[in-house]
Amino acid sequence: MSTEFSCKASLNMILPALKGVALVLGFAYATSVVATPAQLPLLTRSSTPAVPNVMFTLDDSGSMAWRYMPDSIGPTGNQRWEWVFHPGDNPGGSYTARPITTRAAANNAGTDLMSARMRSSAYNTIYYNPEIRYQPWYNSDGSQLPNANPRAAWTNPNNRVDVSTAAARTTAVNNGRAVRLINEDGTGEITYTTSQLWCKSRNDGTANSTAVDNGTALNCHNITGERFAPATYYVHNGGNFTTAANFTRVRIAIDLPATDIPRGAGRTDCVQSGTGRSCTREQELQNFANWFTYYRTRLFLSIAATSRSFSEQGTELRVGYGLINQPATVVDGVSTRTVVRGVRNFQGADRTAFFNWLHSAPANGGTPLRRAMDDVGQYFSRADNRGPWGNTPGTDDGVAATSHLQCRRSYHILMTDGYWNGDAASTAAARGNVDGSNGPTITGPGNQSYSYSPAAPYSDGHSNTLADVAMYYWNRDLRPDLPNRIRPSDTNPAFWQHMVNFTVGLGLTGTRNFPGDWPALQAGSLGWPAPVADGPTTLDDLWHAAVNSRGRYLSARDPVEFSNALSSILAEINDAEASEGGVATAGAALEAGNRKYVPVYRTGDWTGNLTAYNLDANGQQLTAAWNAEQSLPAHGSRNIVAGTRNEAPRAVPFTWAGLTAAMRAEMGAGASEALVNYLRGDASQEGSTYRRRSARLGDFVNSQPVFVKGLVDMQYNFLPVGTPGRGDYRSFVAAKRERNGVVFIGGNAGMLHGFADTPGVNATTQPAGREVFAFIPRALLPGLSALASNSYGHRYYVDGPLTESDAYWSGAWRNVLVGTTGAGTPSVFALDVTNPTAMGASNVLWEFDRTVDPELGHVMAPVQVGLMKNGQWAAVFGNGPFSAAGRAQLFVINLQTGQLIRRIDTGVGGANGLGGVRLIRDANRVVVGAYAGDLRGNVWKFDLSNTNATAWGVAFGGQPLYTAVDASNNPQPIVAAPEYVIHPRGGYMVLVGTGKLYEEGDESSSQPQSLYGLWDKQQLIQGTGGGWVWSNDAAQGPITLPSSIVQQNFSSTTIAGAGGATFYLVNSTTLDWSQHRGWSLPLTIVGGHRNLVTPQMVLGGFALFETMSPYSDQPPDPCDAVNSGVGFNLLINPLNGAMPTEPVFDTNGDGVVDSRDEVVSGYRTEADGRDSLLYDRTTPSTPTCTPGTPGCDEDEPPCAQPGKRLFSIQGTSGSTLGCLSTGAAQRSWRQLFQFPQ
Structure with missing residues (x-):
């Protein structure tokens, strides 16, 4: 199986991966420099996923020889x-x-x-x-x-x-x-x-x-x-x-x-x-001969399709197999029918045994599907070590049965070509009207409880059906001796050990129209017919069985449909394990109105997917709206362009005919039309010439999705009077909100993708989730052939962050998307996304890579965009690690042309690089400076207040504002962009977190890291020629005395909350601004605790720090949503480093934040990337009666205290409600970023 992760934790990016990611090892800067970042997700490689059980049952009835x-x-x-x-x-x-x-x-x-x-x-x-x-x-x-x-x-x-x-x-x-x-x-x-x-x-x-x-x-x-x-x-x-x-x-x-x-x-x-295509007669004869030998019977066709689909699978499955007419034999110590061999790890001799069995499958007998499904259900009900739940099935490793993984999923794939007949289920209870009766009550962690109640589309009035057997093994706990830790999904609420059936009907139709009758069956306006043996109603029952067990039914008429059906089933199994089953699930996400976008990746074949989830009014995740892989156009129809590195035109169609001769040459000796088609998604030569893939989208690891529609408002209507476009900006913002939206995300199949999604708008012309545009930076062309190699391991391509912003030139406002390749071949690029659903080659603005300037390293933090004092719109970013000189440098690039305006060199080297940048804007929204940290722990301030770009430079006479070191005086690397707030005594409070996670070894580093609040006293003053400039008062200089930074500390006491939650406290010391310049908070909750993402400002003036550790203080647990790291969401007062003084979170789990809750700073969560914030700034409703009193059926609002507002911290797999003081008056969404993987 390909292990799939919800892109939260990946590996090598400085800013992409985990939810609370932060620092990494302290390395000796005098040692040799690593040439590139690690090319595998650091946070997931050591994890042990809960590999799913898959039993494949083949119809071996006599009709299979027809x-x-x-x-x-x-x-x-x-x-x-x-x-x-x-x-x-x-x-x-x-x-x-x-x-x-x-x-x-x-x-x-x-x-x-x-x-x-x-x-x-x-x-x-x-x-x-x-x-x-x-x-x-x-x-x-x-x-x-x-x-x-x-x-x-x-x-x-x-x-x-x-x-x-x-x-x-x-x-x-x-x-x-x-x-x-x-x-x-x-x-x-x-x-x-x-x-x-x-x-x-x-x-x-x-x-x-x-x-x-x-x-x-x-x-x-x-x-x-x-x-x-x-x-x-x-x-x-x-x-x-x-x-x-x-x-x-x-x-x-x-x-x-x-x-x-x-x-x-x-x-x-x-x-x-x-x-x-154009064929020869010899090719036609060869094709016909292959059909005769390998496809001319139903059995041969089934073997062909099954062998292809399973050959594409990785080793992270446990596969067993059976025949519906298999007589009773001893399987792993227990007499069993149907099952030929119990589940085994799908590798080595066990993998070979599956294919040998498949190639020699017989065709002789009836079609006792009910008994066969019951036999498989009984097999999955075994609790012994040699059974399907054992750590090493087939052998008795002597461990207690209670040590079996509690989150392992079990699937049954049943393929048949005929109407069922013959034996009923051997289990008496499975022969009743199971789906028409109430099921047992099953409990799970977090006070979960479930009991099946008959309802459409599951129930019917018939007994002894295949659907009853399927329901029996779904709504019963197959391992009542184990805690129930299966992660529910949008389509399957089961949190207990159960069996999911995927059924495939070959060449058959029932009395119900598949899939056309599904809406009526769901609504209950159409029911399931009574199955009659050897008749078409048994096909309806086959469909019904899949529905009851929350699987899927597929009908195939020919070998292509059969192979596609089986491949989609195996992909769905892989997806469930990846995004929900137990490794670093859910990576980056963002909310747009009522949607959240969550990317995932599979480590087996390095493919990925992007899923959109609906949210309710409180930001709670509902059903999945779409996923991109299912909506991806055919390879020949995809709108993919490749950049030309600023040649005219700036991009060309990514087809063999569209590429220039020079671009073809850059792709290497193996470049061909077939290779280009493969990269576009053509699967015709997979397994022979090129690498097999279970899906056409590449893995999404560190790049965060960005929803482009109407979320960005830069307030450029406050630009100085006379600035071009100032008067039109409000109209431009309003127009953006009316356009169709597109979700952009970078992927590691070599391209940036854009997927249409405007809920309720133009659903016909722009289907939700459909890819409408993709872009390949030219710097990546030499590495694309590696994606097709059968020996491909993994590497990063378009893996960096994306930034949406606005700018004005040539008489019009533009909406611009600036992205980076992150840990991929260094490149920064910009696209015009003003009309995001109708993009093409002309929308590529520029590319900036090492062929332009070798001082460009790996830019792994979001690029900043703004109007500079010289009147030019610019993209501003740190050069990142692994540049030619290894010094920390700031790039300022013309946003319209991609030309270098200014590169500011701090002069500090030693395997150094400048990290994320935070622009400082004056009251008129014009850029006057920037903050950024480097790998040597320096917090730099850049003076960009002069109208002459040549005068821009490092503030404080070339000295850093502060240098962060640990107790042993080792530099604490800074990769995340700082944040800042206005200090009440003038100047700015600069918020910084230290730590990194992008090199081999970073994931195992235990160097102490910290959060900082630094008072930059330097103030903006009116310049002699008008406009704002920085004061040169010596008293407002950098921080040089370590004693001026007050250390705060986490309390050794933790609060155990409802549902197993853990909350943390901060012990703080009061600051004296007459002598202090800030605070520090060592990250000591667990070893390796670090910060990798920019803090976010929350209601009430608090800062949300999302920190993480790549290894937990507890043994790795494959059943945790994230088992290769742990995250922490912390609310900190930016001015003093203290925690809130009143309850903010619902610690007792009663759904209300009030005086009955504990005062805490934050809570333990998944290491899954930067979360987003949803503010409910409307006036909270007041109950008309007293909740909880007799006669009052109203619930107490979660945040109904005077002067308080509800907010939601949105993770990729859940959300947390909080309650803080605020005076705002509207609801807004903020984008979710992710930690580096």
Whole structure:
């Protein structure tokens, strides 16, 4: 399995990953410099996920040997024929479950209706379809069995013989191990010398004439000497299927030209031709031979699709397998039916065993699906060490059963081609009307309680159904001896150990229209029918079973649909484990109105996804609205552009034809049209030429989503009078709120993505979650080929933060998105996102990378944007670590052109780099300065107040405002941007947190880190020529005395809150501003405690510091939402470092913040990235009666105290309500950032 994380904790970015991430190791700056940041998520590599159990049950009934689908086109009632397309077709086993006296092959005459229909994929969906590429079965290592030979195509892939020479082929054909589809000389018709019967329709060419009733002689004759063309298919030309004239026969070796046969995009074995493909006759014959050998029966088709889907999976699954007709055998010490082998880690010999079993699966028996599902449910109910919950299933490791993982999920994938019949469930309780009855009460952590109550779309009035069996193993606790720690999801509320069923129907339809009837079934206006064995209502029951167990039902008509269905099921299993199951789940998120956007990533194949969640009025997460992978356009339709590094045009379409010769050359020797198509999402050459992926989106680790619509208001209407655009800014802000929105996020498949999402607006023209734009910076082109390598490990591409801002040039306001590649190849870029849903190459403004300036390092903090005193709009950022000179430097870039305005060098090197920047703006919103920290612990102030850019420089005569060191005098690295507030005595209080997390070794560092509040006394004053400048009063200089910083400390006492929550206290000392210049708060809650993100200002003047440690003070627990780190949300008074003086959080869990709660500073949470804040600034409602008194059914508002307002700290997997004093009057959202991973 690919372990998926909700992008909170990843690894190498300075600012991206965990929720309370902060500092990292203290390293010796005199040592050699690492060339690049770590290229794997530091916070997740050591974690041990709760690998899910997956039982795959294959239908091995006799109908799986049939050569046609669906069942409705075969014999019914007393009819007694079975269609065989080739007289030599004998893969082993019986041809039919019905006794017949002859084997009937389709007549060679082109006008025979039976032959036409059964050899047309439009009618018989299992038959050869020239628009599908048929590939051999897959092995455990992703390799494939050999292509079939049209001159001697094997009748059974498991009974292959040598067909490399003409003599060997003749022997194979004579021995019945192969058949000829063409002659040795390549001609199309062959002569049969064996004695076989050749039969045709009784009333040739008329309706209802494809079968013969019992007792009626078949219209057959001996075919000895008959000439026919086996490699033949029929094209249905429209009209009914009962008239032979509606079909056209195509004999591949006779009727098709040698070259230039037009085919669709699915024929990836052929050359590209426009939007389709162009095949040769030899390719068509090869494809037909592969179909015959590997796909011509239902069983073969199932093996082909299953082998491909499972070969794409990583090792983080525990897979078992079974057959619905498997008799009772001893499985891991217990007599069991259906299950052939219990779950095992999907690797090594156990992985090989699965594929060996799959390739040799039989087809003989009935379809006892109810009993089979019950058998699997009983297997998942085992509690012994050798069973599915054991730490090493199949062996007894001697541990107590109560030590089994409590959050491991269990899935059952049931594939069938037929209506169920035969045995009912062996478990008596599973044979009742389970979904029509109340279920048992199940309890879990945090006072959770659940009891199933019959309701649509689950309940019905019928007993002894497959859906009842599914419900029985869903609403019962399969391991009552274990605590219930399964993480619920939007589609599955179960927090107890249970079984989820995914069901796949091959070539079948029921009485309910799938999926069209789903809304009516959900609403209860349409019910489930009573299943009748061997009838179409059992297909409805198969769908119902998936619904009851909160799985999914999929219907497949051909090998492509089957493979896609199974792959989507396995992807969903991986997604559930990644985002909810137990490693660092949920990374970055942001809220836009009523949505929250949460990216995830899978470590197995390094793919990802972005999910939008609806929120209620209190910011509580509701259902998922969409996910990007499901809405991604076809690879040929995606709007992807690649930057040209400021050449004209600034970007070109990312297609082979669109790339310039120089750009193709930069991609390396392996660059080709196929590689470009692969990077766009084409999966046709995965597993052979290129690396397999379970999804087309790359992993989202450190980049945070940014919702571009109407959230940004820079208050530029306060710009100095006469500034261009000042008078139009309010209208521009209003116009932004009316446009369609797009969520932008950087990904590690080499590109920045934009996904449309404007709830309730233009849902037809811009489907929610659909990718509308993607951008590849040119600096990344040389590394793109690595993404396709079968030996790909992981590296970062567009992994840095994004910043949305506004600017004015050329007579118009612009909405601009500035991003960085983070730990990827260094680059900073800007896009015009004024009209975000209609973007193209012309929206790329510029790129700034090391080819422009080698002093650019890895920029892993958000870029700042503003109007400079010289009248230019600029992007401002620190150079980051790993620059050419290794010194801390500030970049100021022209926002319109990308040209360098000024680079300010602090002169301090030693493996140094400047971190995140916070711009200082005057009362007119013009930039006059900036704060930033570096890796040597220096807090720098830059003077940008001169109208002449050449005069800009480091404030305080080139000295830092302060240098942060630990008790051993080691520099404390600063990577997060500072924040500042106005100091009541003039100047600014600068808030800084220390720590880093982007190099190998950072995750294990225990160097002490701290939070600081530093008083910068320097004040803005009116300059002689007008405008604001910095005072040069010597008394307002930097902080030089360590004793002027008062140390505050965390209390050793913690508060145990409701639901297992832990709250923390701060012991503080009063500051004397006549002698003190600030405060410090050592991060000592756990070892490795650090700060990696900029503090946020909250209601009541408090600062929210989100800190973290990459390792917990407790043993790693795979069942924790984050087990590779721990986070802390802390409310601190920015002026003195103290905690609040009255209750702010609901510590007792009664849903109300009042005097009954404890006074605390903050609480323990997940290390999942920077949270966002939702303020409810409306006047709280007052109950009309006293809550809790007799006759009053109103709840007490969570924050109804006079002068108080509710706020919500939004994490990626939950939220926390608080109550603080405020005078604001509106609700606003703030973006959620994430820690570096």
